[in-house]
Amino acid sequence: MDPTTRRVLPMLPVLAALAETGQTVAAAEILQMPQPTVSRILTRLGKELGVPVVERHGRALRLTPAGEALVPHAAAVIAAADAGVESVRAQEAGARGTLTLAFQSTLGERVVPALVKAFLQEHPGVTFELIQTSRPHCLEALDEGSAEVALISPLAERPDLTTLGLHAEPLVLVVPRGHRLATRSKVAFEEAAAETFVCMKPGYGMRTYLDDLAAAAGFTPEVRFEGDDLATLRGLVSAGLGVSVAPRDPHGAPGCAEIPITDPEAVRHIGACWRDRPPSALAASFQSLLRGRGRRLTEIGLRPHQA
Numbered sequence: 561m562d563p564t565t566r567r568v569l570p571m572l573p574v575l576a577a578l579a580e581t582g583q584t585v586a587a588a589e590i591l592q593m594p595q596p597t598v599s600r601i602l603t604r605l606g607k608e609l610g611v612p613v614v615e616r617h618g619r620a621l622r623l624t625p626a627g628e629a630l631v632p633h634a635a636a637v638i639a640a641a642d643a644g645v646e647s648v649r650a651q652e653a654g655a656r657g658t659l660t661l662a663f664q665s666t667l668g669e670r671v672v673p674a675l676v677k678a679f680l681q682e683h684p685g686v687t688f689e690l691i692q693t694s695r696p697h698c699l700e701a702l703d704e705g706s707a708e709v710a711l712i713s714p715l716a717e718r719p720d721l722t723t724l725g726l727h728a729e730p731l732v733l734v735v736p737r738g739h740r741l742a743t744r745s746k747v748a749f750e751e752a753a754a755e756t757f758v759c760m761k762p763g764y765g766m767r768t769y770l771d772d773l774a775a776a777a778g779f780t781p782e783v784r785f786e787g788d789d790l791a792t793l794r795g796l797v798s799a800g801l802g803v804s805v806a807p808r809d810p811h812g813a814p815g816c817a818e819i820p821i822t823d824p825e826a827v828r829h830i831g832a833c834w835r836d837r838p839p840s841a842l843a844a845s846f847q848s849l850l851r852g853r854g855r856r857l858t859e860i861g862l863r864p865h866q867a
Contacts, residue, residue: 564608571605572634574598575613575623579631584621659842662691662698662707664765665789670810671711671726671830674861679849686842694763702835708843709850713765715831723833724850726858731769731826732818734797734804742817749823750777758785758793758802766790769828770805776825810863830858 577587578598588595599621606612606626613627623631663672668690676688691701699716701707715723733752735741741751753774759781760767767786774781784802787793793804798815807828808818820826832850839847849857 568605568608569637571601571608572630572637574601575605575627575630576634576638578602578614578621579623579627579634657685657840657842658687658689659709659846660689660691660701660707661709661711661846662693662701663711664695664698664713665692666760666764666766666807667711667713667830668692670861671858674857675711675849675854678853678857679846682849683842683845694761695765695768696763699833702833708839709832709834709846711830711832713828713830714768715829716833720836721833722836723831724854725829725831726850726854727830727862729807729828729830729862731773731805731821731828732808733821734794734806734809734813734816734818736797736800736803737815737817739803739817741819744819746820746822748777749773749821749826750779752803753777753779755782756784756802757781758787758796758804759783760790760793761786761788764788765828766806769826773805773821773823773825776823807862 574587574591577590578584581587581590584595584598584602588598591598602614602621603612606614606624609626609630611626612624613630614621615624616622661672661676672690680686691698691707693701695712695714698707698710698712699718702710702721715725717723733741733747733749741747757770759770770781785793785796787796790806790809793806794809794813794816796802797804798813805821805826806818809816832847832854834843834847
């Protein structure tokens with residue numbers, strides 16, 4: 561940088577303020593400095609350039625032709641500096657603040673912690689607000705703007721949403737130890753047509769999977785108990801109160817046996833979604849994490865040894 565340019569740069573906002581207001585009093589007010597200081601800076605600017613940028617008309621200062629020629633360049637410099645400041649603020653907004661994440665209850669034990677942990681390693685100043693609820697309420701939270709990202713299963717197909725698939729997880733039939741199917745290496749879902757089921761309440765993703773599996777197998781499941789979390793359902797199965805459909809339990813639920821289901825529909829598709837509108841800087845950073853590492857992080861979170 562030319563030495564003259566280096567000395568001139570701090571004075572350019574004063575020149576721009578005079579050009580904007582036409583008065584040194586108003587320019588001083590904008591710049592929050594005394595009026596005599598404004599006059600002295602403009603005089604010094606002219607001396608640095610070797611040509612006056614202002615001239616006195618009575619008690620007022622007016623721009624000279626040289627000053628007028630410099631104004632658009634000063635404005636460009638100030639605009640570039642403003643853009644730089646906004647860029648830094650955007651980065652800071654993406655590094656701090658609160659991100660609201662909605663997710664289905666069945667994803668709360670392993671998937672959500674894996675993603676949140678990875679994000680906090682890169683953005684330690686962020687606070688998460690977590691909404692754990694059913695799939696329809698996750699989508700409602702997006703629609704209402706109370707959540708910026710939702711983790712759901714099955715995936716949503718809506719034109720106003722961006723949906724990102726993260727993982728496909730096989731489902732199993734969960735039966736009590738000693739059940740007639742407990743020692744089987746695999747089972748077709750139609751073989752469970754005569755069973756009594758314990759399952760999630762309507763609206764939860766796992767209930768959708770059960771209903772879809774049963775419909776494909778040609779029967780309507782007899783439901784005895786409905787719950788809000790898989791741990792409770794597995795407890796009911798262990799007590800001999802029915803069978804259930806669930807992802808494999810990494811802990812190995814006591815008193816239960818898990819049999820792989822051969823039907824091609826027996827897969828849980830886990831993904832993330834958000835509204836098709838400009839995200840906050842923080843949400844954009846989380847979406848970037850999901851696109852770049854979300855699939856691998858979800859798979860790691862669902863491995864049994866990670867539980």
